[in-house]
Amino acid sequence: MRFPPSILDDIRNRLPISEVVARKVTWDKRKSQPAKGDFWACCPFHNEKSPSFHCDDRRGIYHCFGCGASGDHFKFLTETEGLSFPEAVERLAETAGVALPRPDPRDREREAVRVDLIGAVEIAAKFFEARLRAPEGRPARDYLTRRSLTPKTVADFRIGWAPDERDALKRHLVQNGVSEEVALAAGLLRKPEDGRPTYDWFRGRVMIPIHDERGRVVAFGGRVLDADQQPKYLNSPETPVFSKGTMLFNAHRGREAAHKSGTITVTEGYMDVIAVWQAGIRNVVAALGTAFTEDHVQRLWRFAPEPVICFDGDKAGVSAAHRAIDRILPLLKSGLSFNFCFLPDGKDPDDLVRGQGADGFLAELARARPLSEVLWDREVAGARIDTPERKAALEARMEDLVRQIRDDRVARRYRLALRVKLSELFWAHDRQGRGGDGRFGKGTGAPGTALAGPTAADIRPPDDPELATVERVLLGLCVEYPDLYEAHIERLAVTEFRVQALEDFKRALYRIAVDLDGTSVASFYEGLDGRFYFVLNEVHGDETRTDFGAVLPRGHRLRERLPILKFHPGQTFVECCFEQMLERLSLRALAADIEHDMANVGAETGEDAVARLMELSRELNRRREELARREQELAEEAKAIRRATTGGNAAAPVLFQ
Incomplete structure (x- = not known):
């Protein structure tokens, strides 16, 4: 309207x-x-x-x-x-107290139809609830008990039972004044094509009501008791009040918790949502057995800027995630994206919370990976890059994907990130072909050159080990968040890094982003100093398998140094951290300049120069106080992010370590 x-x-x-x-x-x-x-x-x-x-x-x-x-x-x-x-x-x-205009007659007619349909569905919901409580509902109640659902959860979600009879619901609807025409339009009855009488859509199934965002029951999902019976789940058909391609299960309950926590989790099925909700995690919804649509994406972004899609880690779950990425990619916007969580060992969220509780499920969510990483893995899995043509083909595929992104700023971020990753991939592959270890090195990167890791001569001893860590974190953030790098590229360019290898990496990154922007990766990656790839791994972290068999995802070194990133803070918070670290390096440079000038003060130094030094000293102290105040605020915000993400079940993160 x-x-x-x-x-x-x-x-x-x-x-x-x-x-x-x-x-x-x-x-x-x-x-x-x-x-x-x-x-x-x-x-x-x-x-x-x-x-x-x-x-x-x-x-x-x-x-x-x-x-x-x-x-x-x-x-x-x-x-x-x-x-x-x-x-x-x-x-x-x-x-x-403002009266809204009345809709035109056609709107009134459509709304009247919707009211009739919703009324019929509500009658059906109460019927199913009553049948679950009746003696005939005993097998369904036993099934729900085996699924570890409490009576309160069953009541909260209004779970019911559809008798295994041809027209039990139909008779009940007629007795309550619902016409056969309305019941058909509401998706409660089926009409055979051979002219036989209509019959109940749902029979012999546990019934899970589906609500719209106003909390009204508009449809159902029915689950059979026998796992071998197909289809295992059956949804209501499309109706004027129910659209599988636009609605999300549990949205009316989950949206408030999502807004409070700043995140929402999307699972594959109803029972996953119900189990996770019962475990105390309320910001959870599910799609309704259909592929992700643009409407789903936009609705989820109304709840949180970076929803987490939680799928099984098996082949089907990964394939579903890849299909979702194709739908999401063109819609990406600044500050709006998705993360993906793949559960281990073929488990689903229901299995996980029953076995490990809310903490186990939250621990898996904390390992969720950004859409960009899942996209990268999809494209490079099995890719052959043993010839210049195949390298060019992979790069062209990546560029085609980036072109699908309608938001220019996001597209630039993806383009820079993929150029760095492609450079690293090509270099590592060719390094292996030349008999190297395929990863770290020092030298020109030219074919046949023997490369080794940086030596002590490459690193100027830092005057402050903590600020050396800040330098590493800043560069790691530049790789993880290319839009931050792009936004602050000029300030970074004039900020001197004391660790020489990091300063060289910063300059090489600038070349990739600016000087080589119009050049293909395949034509420039070998021209980068081999130390670039060593430092890239040192500040960010390649995907690595540990001695115990665990896999550390890309970016693990950055998250070790800046632990709050494990809790998926928003872009605004990350940018504040980034700017604070830049300010710390800026204050270091200012303090060094003041110290140098003070050491050269003598009898011949003019009053104006002395006054200027005093003013700079006061400015330095003021900025240091402001930096300390803001860092304390960021520490408090980090605690709030941790509480919102884990429900207070994780150790408080520190900003640096």
């Missing part, structure tokens, strides 16, 4: 935006000035300690100076509660 601008303005004028926002935040009494309609709070969209979220009643808008979130009354509800725009308008209109 479309709403005239005058109606929207009327709602905004009658309802101060501070009243809408106050449901989700606590105003800072020191900064807020209610008499002027000026309010400040800690932002509900990202974790912070100092209030940078501003709400202005006079203009009817909110804005966070930390993460950039902004909007009006309606956007606040859509962003914090996952409501659609019409739902937000309806709710605020009711609060403000």
Whole structure:
């Protein structure tokens, strides 16, 4: 339904935006000035300690100076509660006492049909619940007990039982005034093509109601008791109130927890969702037995910027993930992506939480991999790069994938990341062909050159070991988050790294991003100093198998040094960490300049020069104090991210180690 601008303005004028926002935040009494309609709070969209979220009643808008979130009354509800725009308008209109325009007759007719269908489905839901409690429901109750579902969970999800009879539900619907026509339209009955009487769609199945985002039952998923019977799961057919390609199971329950935690997990089936929910993890949904669609992607992004798709680690689960990537890739936007979690040993989430509890499941989610890595693995698995033509073919495939991404900034990020990875892949492959170990080295990288790792002569002793770690983390972040590198590329270029090998790597990365941007990887990768690949692994970390057989994914060295990354913080938080580390290196350079100039102060030094040095010293102290304050805030935000991700079950992360 479309709403005239005058109606929207009327709602905004009658309802101060501070009243809408106050449901989700606590105003800072020191900064807020209610008499002027000026309010400040800690932002509900990202974790912070100092209030940078501003709400202005006079203009009817909110804005966070930390993460950039902004909007009006309606956007606040859509962003914090996952409501659609019409739902937000309806709710605020009711609060403000504004009468909404009546729909045209055709809209009224369609809505009347929807009401009739939803009413019929609700009657069916109550019928199935009653049949589960009846003596005939004993086998279904035993099945649910074997699945470790508690009576409360069964009641919360309104699980029921469809009797194994031809028309038990049909008779019940007729007795309750539901016509055969409505029951057919609601997907509750089937009509044989040979003209025989209609019969129940679901028979002899455990019934799991499917709700829309307003919490109304609109369809069902039916599960057989005998695992050998096919189909194991049966969904309601498409109806005017139910679309498998747009809806998510448990969305009406999971969206609030998703907004609070900043993440949401997508599993493959209903029982997975129910088991995970029962274990206390509430931000979980499932697709409805169909391939991922654009609507699914957009709906999930309304709940969280980087949903985690949790599939079985078997061949079918990996194939499903690859199909999902193809659907997601063109839709990627700055700050919006997906992560993928593949469960081990053929287990599904239901198995995992029953065997290891919520902690075991959360531990697997913490190992989720970004979409970009899963895409890379898919493309290079089994790829042959033993000739220049095959190298070029792989590079062309990668470029074709990048071109599918509609967001230019995201496309540039992927292009830079893939160029670095391709360079490393080609070099390692050719190094093996020349009899080397295929990985680290030093030298020109020219064919036939004997390469070895960096020596002590390559590394200038750092004056501060912690800042040497900062240098490594910064470069690791440049590889992991190429858009951060691109945004700060000029500042990085003028920031001197004290570890010579890291400084050389930084310069080589600049060449790949700028000087060699229009050149194919196959034509330049051998021209890079072999130390580039050693440092790439040292600051970021290749996929590695340990002595115990465990696999460390790409980026493991970065996550070891910056543990908060294991908890999938948002891009805004990561960028704040990045900028703080740049500031630390900048302050080191400023302190060195001041120390040098102070050492040269003599009787002949003019008053202006001395005054300038004193001013620089005060500026250095001020920036150091601000850096310390902001780092403390980041540490508090890191704790909040950890609590939101694990429910408080993991050790508090530190920013550096």
